[in-house]
Amino acid sequence: MRAIHDPRQSRHDPKHCLISGKVKPNREQPERAARLLAGARAAGASIEPPRDAGLAPIAAIHSPEYLTFLQTIHARWQALEDASEEVIPNVHPARRDADSYPASPVGQAGWHMADTACPIAAHTWDSAYWSAQTALSAADLVAGGARAVYALCRPPGHHAFGDLAGGFCFLNNSAIAAERLCAAGLRPAILDIDVHHGNGTQGIFYARRDVLTVSIHADPAGFYPFFWGHAAERGKGAGQGYNLNLPLPRGTGDAPWLETLGVALARISAFAPDVLVLALGLDAHEADPYQGLAVTTPGFTRIAARIAGLGLPTVIVQEGGYLSEHLGPNLTAFLGGFEAG
Ligand SMILES: [Zn+2]
Incomplete structure (x- = not known):
């Protein structure tokens, strides 16, 4: 399988x-890449x-003021009296609409x-930009006929909304890839299997019916x-019914996880997409x-084979997964299962 990655993605090195x-060490470490x-x-x-x-396919998802913020805030923050090295918020609008x-x-x-999990330092924009470009290049290859391409994106993206960073994420790589596929005349579904709900991705497409969003994750009641x-x-307006959340109890293992995947894949099949993100x-x-x-390591192999069984051209966008001796082997297990499936 072809894979895309740019080493500039490792310049973002959040501390806290x-x-x-x-105050804890930030888990979204360059070592992950x-x-x-x-x-x-x-x-x-x-x-x-x-x-x-370029910036245009990123600006198709993210607002102009947010992109300006990401590119300029670190330097402006440093001009504050007694500022921290990393930009970390300490005050938030209570009711954004008003x-x-x-x-x-x-x-x-x-x-x-x-939140505080997405500190911005001198190289954050550069890394987020190349992470998004990695997803875009993978989307372009799939739009051009590739069966599946793996985008090794870091920092991850699925917690980023159109104008909001969060949960280690700045630019929503999966959403940017899906929008790129729409622009190529394709009909994408997004399946998010990160343990955390893909809230940014859901928010970006919540009122749309041309992109289906499905997420399997630990129940946000306590997570x-x-x-x-x-x-x-389930979505709103024209997008009503085009978002599906499948929360699972903490500690859910392979068998019930795979059963839930069956529900997700049935919804995706009913949507009849041309392509999967x-x-x-x-x-x-x-x-x-x-x-x-x-989920176990062999479980990831089975999950991948089931998803590959959809038979859809697929852009595989890396989201979370944190440092343990199993991180690399889990990716090996997943990509191997996908190719076999
Ligand atoms: Zn996650």
């Missing part, structure tokens, strides 16, 4: 985030750099950053992202530090 009120690269190579993937498709867009860097950080990912969220988080693994679900 708050977990239950305590190294482990995932090794896992892709072990599956026989050839790694290619992305082409630069509030005014602020001019100050502190206010804009609160406006555009949902990030808390405010989204519940089964009752697979938001591939590997953090549903039993040894992932987040401990949300309990």
Whole structure:
């Protein structure tokens, strides 16, 4: 399988985030990309750099003020008196619809950053840009006839809304890829199997019926992202019925996970897409530090084979999956299962 990656994605090196009120090391580490690269190579993937498709396909998903914010906020933050090295918000608009867009860097950080897990440093924009370009190049190859292409995207993207970073994510790579496929005249479905609900992706397409969004994840009743990912969220307006959330109890293992995948695949088949964007988080693994679900390494092989069984051209976009000795092998297991399926 062809795989896309750019080493500039490793320049983003976030230091901290708050977990239950305590300052902890940020888990979205550059080492993830190294482990995932090794896992892709072990599956026989050839790694290619992305082409630069420019800002326009990113701006098809993200607002102008948000893109300006991502590109300029670090330098503006450094001009504040006694500022931290990383941009981390400490104040947020309580009711975004009724509030005014602020001019100050502190206010804009609160406006555009949902939580403390997505600190912005000097190289964040560069890495997020090349992560998005990686997804775009994979989408272009699939639109051009490739059966499946793996986009090794880092930082990940599925928690990013059109104007909001969150949960390690800045640019929504899966959404950007799906929109690129729409622009090529295709009808994409997005299946998100990260342990966390793909709230940004859901939010971006929530009122649309031309892109189906389906997510299998740990129940947000007690798990990030808390405010989204519940089964009752089905879409709105023209998009009513075109979002499907399949939350699972904490600790769910392979057999019930695969049963739920059957529900997801049936909905996708009914939508009759031309192409699939697979938001591939590997953090549903039993040894992932987040401990949300309990998929095994052989389980990822079976999951991949079932998804490949749809027979759809597929853009595989890397989302989460955190440092453990299993991260690379889980990707190897997944890509091997996909090719066999
Ligand atoms: Zn995740």
